[in-house]
Amino acid sequence: MTLTHTSDQPPAPPDNDTVLEADGLTKHFAVRRVGRQAMTRAPRVVHAVDDVTLTLRRGRVTALVGESGSGKSTVARLLAQLYPRTGGDIRLHGTSVTVRGGRRFRAYNRKVQMIFQDPFASLNPVHTIRYHLSRALRIHGHGGNGAAELQQALEELLERVQLTPATRYLDKFPHELSGGQRQRVAIARALAADPEALLADEPVSMLDVSIRLGVLNLLRDLKERLHLAILYITHDIASARYFADDTLVMYAGRMVEGGDSETVTQNPAHPYTQLLISSAPDPDRIVGEGTPDDTVDASGGEPPSLIDPPAGCRFNPRCPHAMDICRTELPPRLPVDGNPDHWASCWLFDAEHGPAKAESAAKAETPAETPSEVSEYSNFPGSDPPDPHETRSGSESDQGSAEGGAR
Ligand SMILES: Nc1ncnc2c1ncn2[C@@H]1O[C@H](COP(=O)(O)OP(=O)(O)OP(=O)(O)O)[C@@H](O)[C@H]1O
Numbered sequence: 001m002t003l004t005h006t007s008d009q010p011p012a013p014p015d016n017d018t019v020l021e022a023d024g025l026t027k028h029f030a031v032r033r034v035g036r037q038a039m040t041r042a043p044r045v046v047h048a049v050d051d052v053t054l055t056l057r058r059g060r061v062t063a064l065v066g067e068s069g070s071g072k073s074t075v076a077r078l079l080a081q082l083y084p085r086t087g088g089d090i091r092l093h094g095t096s097v098t099v100r101g102g103r104r105f106r107a108y109n110r111k112v113q114m115i116f117q118d119p120f121a122s123l124n125p126v127h128t129i130r131y132h133l134s135r136a137l138r139i140h141g142h143g144g145n146g147a148a149e150l151q152q153a154l155e156e157l158l159e160r161v162q163l164t165p166a167t168r169y170l171d172k173f174p175h176e177l178s179g180g181q182r183q184r185v186a187i188a189r190a191l192a193a194d195p196e197a198l199l200a201d202e203p204v205s206m207l208d209v210s211i212r213l214g215v216l217n218l219l220r221d222l223k224e225r226l227h228l229a230i231l232y233i234t235h236d237i238a239s240a241r242y243f244a245d246d247t248l249v250m251y252a253g254r255m256v257e258g259g260d261s262e263t264v265t266q267n268p269a270h271p272y273t274q275l276l277i278s279s280a281p282d283p284d285r286i287v288g289e290g291t292p293d294d295t296v297d298a299s300g301g302e303p304p305s306l307i308d309p310p311a312g313c314r315f316n317p318r319c320p321h322a323m324d325i326c327r328t329e330l331p332p333r334l335p336v337d338g339n340p341d342h343w344a345s346c347w348l349f350d351a352e353h354g355p356a357k358a359e360s361a362a363k364a365e366t367p368a369e370t371p372s373e374v375s376e377y378s379n380f381p382g383s384d385p386p387d388p389h390e391t392r393s394g395s396e397s398d399q400g401s402a403e404g405g406a407r
Contacts, residue, residue, distance in 0.1 A: 017058045019093065019229040020079060020112060020197045025052040026087035027074050031307060046306045048074045050253045051088070056197050056229035061220065063232045063244035063261060065276065069303060071253040072233045076199045079231065080114045081105060110140050113190035117202040119182035123174040129185050130170040133157055136192035157188045162218060180211035184218065191222070197229040198222075205234070216243045237273075238280050241265040249273045252303050252314040258333075259342030269336040269344040272315045313346065325353050 028045035049071040056062055064072050077083045079090060081099050089096050092111060099105040116122045123132055133154050137143040143150050158166035161184040174182055183203060190198060200219065204212040220243060223230050232244050240247045240261055247261040249270065257270040268274045301318035304310050310317055316326040325347050334349035336342040348354035 016060060018055055019058050020056040021091045021094075022052055022054050022075070022079060022088065023091065024088035025054075025075065025078055025085060025090065026050050027071075027078055027083060028086045044307050047253050047309050048306060049078065052250075052255055054231075054248055054255070054258075056231055058196070058229050059223060059227040060246065061223055061230040061232050061244040063234060063237075063240035063247045064250060065234055065237045065240050065247060066250035067235055067276070067303065069252075069306070070250040072235075072250055073201050075250075076114060076201045076231060076233055079197075080112060080199055081108055082114075106139070110193045111195055112197045112199065113193050113195040115183075115186055115190050115198060115200040115203050118206050119179055119186050120174070120206075122186050123182060125174050128171050128173055129158075129177075130154060132185065132189055133170075133192060136189045140193040142192060142194060153192075157192055158185075160191060160222070161185070161188045163188070178211070179207045180215055183207060183215055187215075187218065187222070191226075195228065197231070199231045199233075201233045202235070203232070204239075205236070212239075219243070236280070237265060237276050249276065252309060253306055254314055255333075255345065256315065257344045257346075259336070259339070263339070263342050267336075267342075269342065269349065270315075270346045271319045271321055271348075273344075275318075321348055323347060323353065 027049040029048055031044040031046060033043070052071075052075055054062065054064070054075075064075060066072050074083065078085050081090070081097070084100065085098075091097065092108065097108055099108050134143065134150060137150065137153050137157070142153060144153050154170060155166035158164065158169055163169045163181060163184055169177070169181070169185070174185070177185065187203075198219070203219065204215050207215060216239065219230060219232070222228055232240070234240055237247070237249075244261045247259065247264040248255055249257040249264065249272065251272045257264060257268065257273045264273065265277065268277050304314055304317060310327070312328045313319070313322075313326045313331050316322040319326065329347075331345045331347045331350070333343040333345050334354075336344050336349055346354070
């Protein structure tokens with residue numbers, strides 16, 4: 001296999017180099033007008049994503065967290081160049097890139113791969129795992145010369161996602177695998193391109209709770225061994241703390257807070273992030289359901305219409321601290337507690353307008369419930385520094401070595 005990173009090579013130290021950047025990324029979807037509306041109403045748009053700026057770095061996981069409809073998937077699809085953007089810029093290694101299909105898209109796609117939420121839908125049920133992976137290897141020029149090299153590349157790919165022995169899986173159909181095994185195959189297919197960035201859109205939310213951690217550990221292992229830059233999209237801020245180096249929080253199409261994951265989850269600054277954390281689902285609810293409920297309702301209120309979003313801060317109608325300025329002026333990114341790496345788009349942190357000190361004091365008196373107290377991840381040994389072999393042992397049930405093969 002001609003992938004650049006092999007497990008035999010001594011790993012290069014993660015260098016935090018910028019791989020992929022979004023700058024002022026904006027996506028508005030036109031609202032279809034039907035019947036008489038088409039004649040009488042002005043065209044309207046859904047403000048799905050407005051002015052999103054983020055950086056994905058080599059060897060780091062960046063979580064993008066927010067409730068349903070906040071624009072997370074749209075950001076991922078924009079970064080994957082699956083949607084044309086309304087505004088803003090996407091840069092790969094500092095070079096602005098806009099591609100729509102064709103050879104240039106394929107070249108971009110080789111560097112930036114996406115993993116989708118639903119491993120059931122992302123693999124064609126009539127084709128074997130061998131077919132899916134061979135096709136991906138060939139498309140990206142990593143199929144080798146001849147059958148022997150292709151077989152070697154296929155086995156290496158499956159071993160990389162810890163489906164071993166590989167030969168047990170290659171001729172299976174997707175329905176013969178568990179959900180976790182299918183998601184591992186989808187990850188292997190993305191790795192066939194030998195990418196530098198992975199855009200993982202809720203990669204574990206459709207999996208059984210018992211196997212989510214194994215797939216997250218696999219992604220973390222790949223990040224460390226292959227130095228991938230990973231965007232991890234989730235509605236579950238607890239898993240962001242466990243898994244991501246950096247966390248960005250989105251609300252109603254806009255970024256509201258960002259910083260290293262420990263700081264954002266342990267010392268959330270934006271009232272929306274605080275709400276998200278205090279509403280993190282309790283373990284019983286997660287364990288009881290296949291698809292977690294990501295509706296934040298602790299304070300009452302609903303996210304706003306994105307066709308006609310509120311002026312100023314979009315969270316102001318739900319915010320218990322809203323001031324006049326919040327209803328009229330969009331808050332810029334402001335440093336929190338003097339930490340330049342932790343920011344919030346919130347007037348509370350503005351020296352002129354915000355009672356930041358009083359706010360911090362109030363927070364200290366009534367600390368938000370931390371994800372560690374409610375997380376399905378907190379009881380796992382994986383909360384400690386990662387062990388590259390972690391997913392090979394323990395109670396994992398989705399990988400080959402633990403389950404004894406495909407279903
Ligand atoms: N193709 C589309 N046409 C029109 N509106 C869209 C389209 N795709 C997304 N939207 C709207 O854009 C907003 C953001 O959607 P998006 O799927 O990006 O949110 P999300 O945070 O990923 O939510 P979820 O977690 O439910 O997938 C939503 O209001 C959604 O209805």
